[in-house]
Amino acid sequence: MARRPLIKPRKIATQRRSRATVDALVEATARILVKEGFDKASTNRIAAVAGVSVGSLYQYFPSKEALVAAVIERHQQEIMQMVRRELAGVLTESVEKAVHKLVTVAVKAHRVDPKLHRVLAEQIPRVGKLEKLETFNRENFALFSTYLEMHRDELRIDDLGLASFVCVTAIEALTHNAVLHYSRMLSDETMEALVEEAARLVTGYLKR
Structure with missing residues (x-):
């Protein structure tokens, strides 16, 4: 059985010079991933692009x-x-406004450096399970669950945990595919219409 690669840093940079070295390495890795892909991102290549020695990288x-x-x-x-x-x-907003805001923010989140976002989405399974991503997902589910609990009287569903899973997963899947895979096909007007339709879909599932 192949050993899983180590994904935790050897040490944390604390001094200004060491932090600059780490930042340069991380930035170089991001550039290579976007332009050349995961397979070309060797440690030698990353060190060269970052302008540091391989020995410094391995520190x-x-x-x-x-x-x-x-x-x-x-x-x-x-x-x-x-x-x-x-x-x-968002917790104090109406269901319609809250859901619309959630969908809008999901689209905006996927537009944060979308080329890098696409590459990372493809490479995460190759790197391994990352606690930070799990924490982020749990945070989204927790926020949505809290919102549903506060607005329970307005909803037609009983299982709030299941509803949170359905809604957050649906919003994530829809916005991920729209922004990262179909953005060239979707005009700004079409993207706005997509947000409206997605919000209507989720609101219709939730409300009485």
């Missing part, structure tokens, strides 16, 4: 998979910060 990262994991974590943090900011106050 912080045990493998290229660890570097890809660092890129995923950085990208995920950027998305999480945006989502939290955009959804602040």
Whole structure:
């Protein structure tokens, strides 16, 4: 049985110079993934693009998979910060407004560096299970479950946990495919119409 690659950093950079080295390595990894793909992202190639030695790379990262994991974590943090900011106050909104905002924010999240987002979505299974992604998903489900609980009297469904799963999964799947795979085919007007239709679909499932 093949050993799973190590994806945790060897050590955390604390000084300004070491943080700059790590940032350069992570940024170089992201650029290579977008332009050349996972298979071309060797540690030698990453070090060369970052302008550091391979020895310096191995001081912080045990493998290229660890570097890809660092890129995923950085990208995920950027998305999480945006989502939290955009959804602040959503718990007090009506069902119609809250669902529309959730779909709109999901589209916006997938538009955060979409080329990198697409590559990472494809490479995550090759890198391994990442706790940060699980945490992000749990956070979305928890927020939506809290919202449904607060608005239970307006809803036709009884199993709020199942409803949260259905809604969040449907919104994620729809917006992921629309933004990352069909964006060239969808005009801004069509994308806005898609948001409206998706919001109508989810609201119709939830409301009495």
